Amino acid sequence: MSINVAIDGPAGAGKSTISKSAAKELGFIYVDTGALYRAVGLNAMRTGADIGDPESIKESLNGISVDLKYENGEQAVLLNGENVSSLIRTPEASMAASAVSAVPAVREFLFGLQQDIAKRNDCIMDGRDIGTVVLPHAQVKIFLTASPEERAQRRYKELIEKGEAVEYENVLAEMKQRDYNDSHRAVAPLKPAEDSVIVDTTGISLEESVEKILSVIKEKL
Ligand code: DC
Numbered sequence: 157m158s159i160n161v162a163i164d165g166p167a168g169a170g171k172s173t174i175s176k177s178a179a180k181e182l183g184f185i186y187v188d189t190g191a192l193y194r195a196v197g198l199n200a201m202r203t204g205a206d207i208g209d210p211e212s213i214k215e216s217l218n219g220i221s222v223d224l225k226y227e228n229g230e231q232a233v234l235l236n237g238e239n240v241s242s243l244i245r246t247p248e249a250s251m252a253a254s255a256v257s258a259v260p261a262v263r264e265f266l267f268g269l270q271q272d273i274a275k276r277n278d279c280i281m282d283g284r285d286i287g288t289v290v291l292p293h294a295q296v297k298i299f300l301t302a303s304p305e306e307r308a309q310r311r312y313k314e315l316i317e318k319g320e321a322v323e324y325e326n327v328l329a330e331m332k333q334r335d336y337n338d339s340h341r342a343v344a345p346l347k348p349a350e351d352s353v354i355v356d357t358t359g360i361s362l363e364e365s366v367e368k369i370l371s372v373i374k375e376k377l
Contacts, residue, residue: 158274158276159377160274160291160293160295161279161280161297162286162287162294162352164282164283164285164287164349165282165300166346168302168331170310179280186282187273187277188283189266189286192270194253195222195240196220196222196253196257197254201252207252207256210261213259221235221236247315251334257284270286270291284345284346296373296376296377298354302358307331311331353376
């Protein structure tokens with residue numbers, strides 16, 4: 157049986173960076189499920205779907221294919237066969253991802269793919285509902301969080317380094333809006349699984365956070 161580690165938490169808590177490092181250390185694959193929702197969001201934008209209308213988002217799923225591939229341990233997300241790994245990282249794609257992720261048909265569409273990957277691989281899978289919905293039997297469940305200001309600051313730095321013209325205040329406002337959307341939606345809202353270990357990374361370095369996660373995983377296994 158494969159070993160599954162579920163890491164959930166709000167945007168900007170450091171899930172992807174920390175999970176990636178920890179997975180490398182353990183020799184597991186790292187699965188970023190947010191990328192799947194982002195690909196569906198990008199597809200909705202491309203097909204001209206009305207992001208505010210669940211029916212329209214549902215229709216945008218017609219004929220779509222989303223898949224993950226791994227090259228040298230790096231995840232790439234494929235939308236209709238096209239590698240869209242960079243295109244899904246814009247603020248617009250983030251908002252579209254948040255909108256489509258509230259639509260039950262989208263969650264159902266991505267559910268099987270995520271379970272399938274976890275069944276076939278030792279993995280650290282990160283997202284919002286991995287410990288609660290996708291992998292309720294994961295051997296380890298972690299809820300990774302940090303204050304909204306710190307998370308916005310990290311995301312702001314990332315975007316500036318990528319050359320995006322953004323304001324910190326806007327990043328913080330969008331972060332709070334996404335937190336609200338993600339934790340108040342009717343299906344699979346963001347919340348810690350009952351049996352998860354909560355790790356708060358506010359004021360903690362990346363290295364220390366990775367150490368913390370690794371020690372939780374090793375203890376549980
Ligand atoms: O982690 P991220 O910022 O790449 O996620 C993008 C959006 O997708 C986010 O607003 C919440 C949603 N998401 C989700 O609902 N469930 C997941 N397992 C992963 C992401």
